Amino acid sequence: xxxxxxxxRKTILSFNSAYLLISHNTSVILNKVNIASFHYKKRKPSIxxxxxxxxxxxxxxxxxxxxxxxxxxxNRFEEHYLNxxxxxxxxxxxxxxxxxxQSILNNTELDDDYLAAxxxxxxxxxxxxxxxxxxxxxxxxxxxxxxxYLRNRKPKPLRTKDLPRPLPKSMINKNLPQLQEIDLxxxxxxxxxxxxxxxxxxxxxxxxxxxxxxVVYAKNNVSNWKLREGMxxxxxxxxxxxxxxxxxxxxxEIVLPRLKEWYGIPDSAGDTRGNIAMGLPHRALPxxxxxEANIDMYPMMTGFDIIFKTTAPKNQEARLLLSGFGLxxxxxxxGMKNKK
Amino acid sequence: xxxxxxxxxxxxxxxxxxxxxxxxxxxxxxxxxxxxxLVLCRSPIITRDLHPFEREYYAYQRHLARIHAAAFPxxxxxxxxxxxxxxxxxxxxxxxxxxxxxxRANGLVxxxxxxxxLDVKQQDLIDAEGVEQxxxxxxxxxxDRIDDVKSLDRxxxxxxYLIVKKPRxxxxxxxPQGGVRTNEYLHEAARRELTEECGPDMDVWIVGRxxxxxxxxxxxxxxxKDHENYIGAKVFFMKGHIFAGQVKIDNEEVVDxxxxxxxxxxxxxxxEYYNVVKNMLSEL
Numbered sequence: 001x002x003x004x005x006x007x008x009r010k011t012i013l014s015f016n017s018a019y020l021l022i023s024h025n026t027s028v029i030l031n032k033v034n035i036a037s038f039h040y041k042k043r044k045p046s047i048x049x050x051x052x053x054x055x056x057x058x059x060x061x062x063x064x065x066x067x068x069x070x071x072x073x074x075n076r077f078e079e080h081y082l083n084x085x086x087x088x089x090x091x092x093x094x095x096x097x098x099x100x101x102q103s104i105l106n107n108t109e110l111d112d113d114y115l116a117a118x119x120x121x122x123x124x125x126x127x128x129x130x131x132x133x134x135x136x137x138x139x140x141x142x143x144x145x146x147x148x149y150l151r152n153r154k155p156k157p158l159r160t161k162d163l164p165r166p167l168p169k170s171m172i173n174k175n176l177p178q179l180q181e182i183d184l185x186x187x188x189x190x191x192x193x194x195x196x197x198x199x200x201x202x203x204x205x206x207x208x209x210x211x212x213x214x215v216v217y218a219k220n221n222v223s224n225w226k227l228r229e230g231m232x233x234x235x236x237x238x239x240x241x242x243x244x245x246x247x248x249x250x251x252x253e254i255v256l257p258r259l260k261e262w263y264g265i266p267d268s269a270g271d272t273r274g275n276i277a278m279g280l281p282h283r284a285l286p287x288x289x290x291x292e293a294n295i296d297m298y299p300m301m302t303g304f305d306i307i308f309k310t311t312a313p314k315n316q317e318a319r320l321l322l323s324g325f326g327l328x329x330x331x332x333x334x335g336m337k338n339k340k
Numbered sequence: 341x342x343x344x345x346x347x348x349x350x351x352x353x354x355x356x357x358x359x360x361x362x363x364x365x366x367x368x369x370x371x372x373x374x375x376x377x378l379v380l381c382r383s384p385i386i387t388r389d390l391h392p393f394e395r396e397y398y399a400y401q402r403h404l405a406r407i408h409a410a411a412f413p414x415x416x417x418x419x420x421x422x423x424x425x426x427x428x429x430x431x432x433x434x435x436x437x438x439x440x441x442x443x444r445a446n447g448l449v450x451x452x453x454x455x456x457x458l459d460v461k462q463q464d465l466i467d468a469e470g471v472e473q474x475x476x477x478x479x480x481x482x483x484d485r486i487d488d489v490k491s492l493d494r495x496x497x498x499x500x501y502l503i504v505k506k507p508r509x510x511x512x513x514x515x516p517q518g519g520v521r522t523n524e525y526l527h528e529a530a531r532r533e534l535t536e537e538c539g540p541d542m543d544v545w546i547v548g549r550x551x552x553x554x555x556x557x558x559x560x561x562x563x564x565k566d567h568e569n570y571i572g573a574k575v576f577f578m579k580g581h582i583f584a585g586q587v588k589i590d591n592e593e594v595v596d597x598x599x600x601x602x603x604x605x606x607x608x609x610x611x612e613y614y615n616v617v618k619n620m621l622s623e624l
Contacts, residue, residue, distance in 0.1 A: 072405055091548050
């Protein structure tokens with residue numbers, strides 16, 4: 001719990017500092033925009049409270065009811081990251097800053113061919129989506145005064161995508177991209193008709209991850225699908241630490257190599273914030289060893305989404321990290337599409 | 341939109357296929373020869389041995405996790421009357437046996453040791469019944485026992501580095517290295533030099549195009565005749581990984597080779613050279 005709060009606070013502070021930097025450069029007046037408590041459209045749905053197994057206050061004391069055990073063994077994938085992968089990523093992602101070299105280049109006379117040729121400095125070229133210094137879409141005071149529709153109105157709240165992204169951090173050991181979390185989400189359409197159909201997905205996710213998933217309830221009404229707000233339609237689980245690495249191990253070593261008509265994650269995957277999502281079809285579920293052991297107990301096989309959350313600031317860095325763990329990426333070509 | 345997608349995918353492939361140098365490289369008017377060296381690593385193949393404290397801590401946490409875990413649903417995993425259910429019941433009965441009860445009275449460590457002994461006994465029973473078991477290979481290989489420094493199967497939990505021996509007395513052992521030509525990148529030079537000195541039978545991946553280390557030295561008196569225009573060399577070390585294959589030396593440029601750990605390298609390379617390269621090397 002404490003960990004999640006500190007992460008949010010950090011990101012908000014980084015937004016603040018980045019925003020102030022840009023405001024200094026572009027002289028945007030910030031008085032009207034309330035950054036510290038940026039809000040998004042919140043709706044209070046009538047979702048029933050989940051009374052699951054997850055303890056409210058986890059404790060390391062064995063006699064406490066909210067106890068959970070610490071690490072029970074060494075993680076193979078974590079060791080690989082610490083010994084090999086982090087080292088290689090540092091070499092590939094390092095950004096050299098040579099102010100002295102730049103000044104030398106500016107002073108000396110170089111031939112036109114050298115100046116015209118593209119200088120490949122980084123091992124990873126920047127993506128068009130990774131525009132870190134993009135200014136946010138904020139109206140300044142003059143525009144506000146001129147626009148008659150906005151006069152005497154509260155300024156529109158900023159959306160997450162309007163906020164500037166944090167500036168790129170210096171590439172030191174602490175800032176290397178790391179795999180933070182793996183989120184599994186299973187949406188079961190048949191649960192709309194019969195709530196009991198949720199059980200197969202719930203148990204399947206529990207058995208794969210060895211942790212209890214939480215139920216996901218509908219937020220909208222869709223009459224075409226007979227969906228009403230508050231209906232249980234799926235389940236999700238967030239994995240961190242040892243359970244995350246052991247799930248990744250099973251996925252990369254056992255499930256994905258045996259999955260037919262699945263070529264990998266597309267080369268263009270990523271949400272520009274370091275998260276990469278993929279989906280597993282229903283035929284992937286029986287490939288997990290825990291489900292393969294008693295396949296008859298699962299009458300309904302459902303697929304699920306997997307979201308890899310990394311601390312990478314760019315798509316390419318997130319893809320580099322995941323490919324280092326063994327996840328295959330394939331170039332998007334005609335005729336090559338993962339079968340659902 | 342097709343142009344944007346192609347640009348996204350192209351940016352990933354620049355890693356593998358850098359564009360060829362199209363402009364004439366500036367001739368560096370320096371008395372030092374530009375040299376590319378290669379730190380070729382064989383990464384660890386198995387996880388490291390645990391410290392005794394680590395082992396005890398993990399055993400204790402496993403014990404705690406086991407006693408706090410939810411009850412195992414036998415009916416969900418085993419069909420009634422099946423052979424696997426029988427095996428499971430026998431294991432459970434053994435866990436509740438007298439031996440365990442006695443050990444429990446003696447404390448946690450004795451309990452865990454008794455459980456581990458029972459697991460071994462159950463393993464023997466399973467082998468006797470002929471159930472298919474995975475053969476676990478030994479963590480210490482034959483190459484470890486005979487100390488074969490040329491083998492890549494030695495020291496599986498450590499990183500091994502390739503060093504080659506040049507036919508001279510001083511500074512004989514070093515990483516494979518060679519001069520960089522005017523029309524090639526550093527990593528291309530490193531790859532070419534490796535093929536020339538150590539043969540083409542290795543599947544090597546060089547990490548990026550940036551060096552990981554730098555060493556500038558003046559040629560000792562006897563080597564000055566080889567490179568007349570230069571008084572020394574500037575070596576840029578590149579990192580590489582070997583995935584398959586083995587070194588094949590020609591006994592002319594290179595007379596010997598060895599795959600050694602960071603600590604063992606001290607016995608081969610010169611002290612000055614070791615002090616320069618040691619920070620590039622992994623402790624594990």
